[in-house]
Amino acid sequence: MADPREDDFLDDIEDAAAEEQELMMTEITDEAAEIDALRAERDALQDKFMRALADAENARKRAQKDRAEAENYGGSKMARDMLPVHDNLKRALDTVTDEQRADYSALLEGIELTMRELRTVFSRHGITLIDPQIGDRFDPQLHEAMFEAPLPGTRAGEIIQVSTQGFMLHDRILRPAQVGVSSNRDA
Numbered sequence: 001m002a003d004p005r006e007d008d009f010l011d012d013i014e015d016a017a018a019e020e021q022e023l024m025m026t027e028i029t030d031e032a033a034e035i036d037a038l039r040a041e042r043d044a045l046q047d048k049f050m051r052a053l054a055d056a057e058n059a060r061k062r063a064q065k066d067r068a069e070a071e072n073y074g075g076s077k078m079a080r081d082m083l084p085v086h087d088n089l090k091r092a093l094d095t096v097t098d099e100q101r102a103d104y105s106a107l108l109e110g111i112e113l114t115m116r117e118l119r120t121v122f123s124r125h126g127i128t129l130i131d132p133q134i135g136d137r138f139d140p141q142l143h144e145a146m147f148e149a150p151l152p153g154t155r156a157g158e159i160i161q162v163s164t165q166g167f168m169l170h171d172r173i174l175r176p177a178q179v180g181v182s183s184n185r186d187a
Helices: 004-073 076-094 098-103 105-124
Strands: 127-130 143-149 159-164 166-169 172-175 177-182
Touching: 076 105, 076 166, 076 172, 098 105, 105 127, 143 159
Parallel strands: 143 177
Antiparallel strands: 127 166, 159 177, 166 172
16 A cells, blocks of 8 residues: 555645646746737837838938929029019010111120020029910910910911010929910811
8 A cells, every 4th residue: 555645745746846837837928928028019119110211211302302492493583583684685685776786786785695694594594495486386384375366367276476485494484475376266
């Protein structure tokens, strides 16, 4: 027959082993939960990092675009203010008669030189002339219709008069050309 103390001893060892196993399982479960929490935290931080990186890249691109726009279009207000100077010089030269040209050649040469210099400065800063001709087709992207009138020998939508030339600043309209347009109906 087995000694009862031996049975108690074995029961105590089994109980201790079961407690130890339960304690180890709890520790493993706690460690697994901690690992899962650390992974979740890592993933959240990685997501925040990637978003911050994307935001920084977007801000860099936006700043670069803003800088390019400021460089290209920052002077548009001053350029727009200079257009009447161009218009007035052109009007002055357009009204000169042959007799006046002979009498005031030095003065007119100075006005022409000033006009060329103004156009050179415009060109240097990306300002180009929109110079429609009579008979050209009206383009609402480049022209502003000041009036419509039926003119024999023309088709509807043809330019019949140019009041003022227009200007573009790089790829934007600074001022549309002001024109008169034929309202004749196509036959």
